[in-house]
Amino acid sequence: MSGxxxxxxxxxxxxxxxxxxxxxxxxxxxEAADRALEDAGxxxxxxxxxxxxxxxxxxxxxxxxxxxxxxxxxxxxxxxxRVHTAGSVGGSTAIVAxxxxxxxxxxxxxxxxxxxxxxxxxxxxxxIKIPFSQPLVAGAGGYFAPIIRGYIxxxxxxxxxxxxxxxxxxxxxxxxPYAHLHQPDxxxxxxxxxxLLWDPIRYAETCPSSDGAAAMVIGSxxxxxxxxxxxxxxxxxxxxxxxxxxxxxxxxNPHAGRDCAKAVYAEAGITDPFREIDCAExxxxxxxxxxxxxxxxxFAEEGTGWKMVHDGTTALDGxxxxxxxxxxxxxxxxxxxxxxRFLEVANQVRGTAGEHQVDGxxxxxxxxxxxxxxxxxxxxxxxxxxx
Amino acid sequence: xxxxxxxxxxxxxxxxxxYTPGTSPSQFLRGMKExxxxxxxxxxxxxVYVPPRGGCPMxxxxxxxxxxxxxxxxxxxxxxxxxxxxxxxxxxxxxxxxVRFDGSDTTxxxxxxxxxxxxxxxxxxxxxxWLPRDEWDFTFANIDYVEPLDEPDADYESYKExx
Ligand SMILES: [Zn+2]
Numbered sequence: 001m002s003g004x005x006x007x008x009x010x011x012x013x014x015x016x017x018x019x020x021x022x023x024x025x026x027x028x029x030x031e032a033a034d035r036a037l038e039d040a041g042x043x044x045x046x047x048x049x050x051x052x053x054x055x056x057x058x059x060x061x062x063x064x065x066x067x068x069x070x071x072x073x074x075x076x077x078x079x080x081x082r083v084h085t086a087g088s089v090g091g092s093t094a095i096v097a098x099x100x101x102x103x104x105x106x107x108x109x110x111x112x113x114x115x116x117x118x119x120x121x122x123x124x125x126x127x128i129k130i131p132f133s134q135p136l137v138a139g140a141g142g143y144f145a146p147i148i149r150g151y152i153x154x155x156x157x158x159x160x161x162x163x164x165x166x167x168x169x170x171x172x173x174x175x176x177p178y179a180h181l182h183q184p185d186x187x188x189x190x191x192x193x194x195x196l197l198w199d200p201i202r203y204a205e206t207c208p209s210s211d212g213a214a215a216m217v218i219g220s221x222x223x224x225x226x227x228x229x230x231x232x233x234x235x236x237x238x239x240x241x242x243x244x245x246x247x248x249x250x251x252x253n254p255h256a257g258r259d260c261a262k263a264v265y266a267e268a269g270i271t272d273p274f275r276e277i278d279c280a281e282x283x284x285x286x287x288x289x290x291x292x293x294x295x296x297x298x299f300a301e302e303g304t305g306w307k308m309v310h311d312g313t314t315a316l317d318g319x320x321x322x323x324x325x326x327x328x329x330x331x332x333x334x335x336x337x338x339x340x341r342f343l344e345v346a347n348q349v350r351g352t353a354g355e356h357q358v359d360g361x362x363x364x365x366x367x368x369x370x371x372x373x374x375x376x377x378x379x380x381x382x383x384x385x386x387x
Numbered sequence: 388x389x390x391x392x393x394x395x396x397x398x399x400x401x402x403x404x405x406y407t408p409g410t411s412p413s414q415f416l417r418g419m420k421e422x423x424x425x426x427x428x429x430x431x432x433x434x435v436y437v438p439p440r441g442g443c444p445m446x447x448x449x450x451x452x453x454x455x456x457x458x459x460x461x462x463x464x465x466x467x468x469x470x471x472x473x474x475x476x477x478x479x480x481x482x483x484x485x486v487r488f489d490g491s492d493t494t495x496x497x498x499x500x501x502x503x504x505x506x507x508x509x510x511x512x513x514x515x516x517w518l519p520r521d522e523w524d525f526t527f528a529n530i531d532y533v534e535p536l537d538e539p540d541a542d543y544e545s546y547k548e549x550x
Binding site: 136198249 | 394395400402406408412415416429432434435436438440443444445463464465466467468469470476477480481483484485492493495496497498509525526527528530543547548550
């Protein structure tokens, strides 16, 4: 462990939907923060500092929104820190909050992440024009599709692997009242027949565009011991990045992701992640990223992650359940998506995940990535206090 | 009469900027104006970057030697884009390819034309199709697209590190 102990005291999220036109951005983050405080049995007065994250400001066209959100988050007169790491930001935001507690700076920190995609056009914000490149990148799918094609070739993976991932995640989402997509009629046929948007990615294999927010209260050992609610102890945190344009960079199995996983397992005292981790929420915006990240995270040997999809290992009742909540494939308020992964695994080890609870989950991994797969953030949380 | 509440308004936003490319990228853009693809070699790892920035992001050292790379290359991977998006200038579906130009150690995203979409393959050998010379400017867009070369496909082992 690094520094003092820290734990998740409470979590909250909004019901993720395509368009929340009943609330402003401030109303949206307030809703998640209120729920996290209520879950922790605390009030805004108990909070020492606020750490907030979201994806690039152009996604809503509101520059430095944290300034105007200070009031809604009860941060007037308190430290308010903004974190920027593209799509991984929800994870790294929670980690910054954790470090403030582990360093002994604060007793209780409120951490919040959000995106209100309906207020602008993220695809436009991602399709920038610079003189070094042709205007070809049609949003994130246009960027990631060639990498997925690379994975399929390298791993010689069956083409229906992606379909299996979507089917699993969308069925899991039916057990999660906060998930954006609830598709009770989802079927393999429906997935296969959905349009090919960015070959090899079909429409059904992509994440939705969501409005949503997530929040957690992170507290010190003293605060956690004083809490009457179940807590999730933070066993390890790690962030890593790598140069997006580096020559010889492995975009299918990025070095920074492997390093980040190694670091978080080392801090959490984990030597065999497949055996020691009970379940994980990992950032899968396009179906094929599940097998890719299983390999990157050390759960499977390189080139074999797809086998764990096909043999049911990653199903809700499998040996290593992945994305029990339905994952990013079922809800994607971009900036919040990483924090939702972290929050969901905290709830798993607290035993408060509800219908998508994994029985007896004691140790779980939350994972987020962002940009062109160059930012990674991970944490391991546990039911038991770290030794 | 009861008026509907106003819950939002649509206001277009824009961001205009002047791009200052710096020394290495400026040379690259000057090369493009003359129909040449100019990269730079890292003195530490010997990799050739196209387009070059100030230095090698892997080694953290300044680039040295300028290297002219060919306008022929290998299509290492690609996407078939079939989705509409703002500012799109190309008819759908189109192939957005990652091309490793011969002599370069990086890939560039380039439009692939001159072949039916369903016949595009990883490993296909391609050549740049330049805009007419009088339209050349300080931009990579002088390469309008790449088209297939009449050559056998490259062996997978020869390009897999770029996938
Ligand atoms: Zn180098």
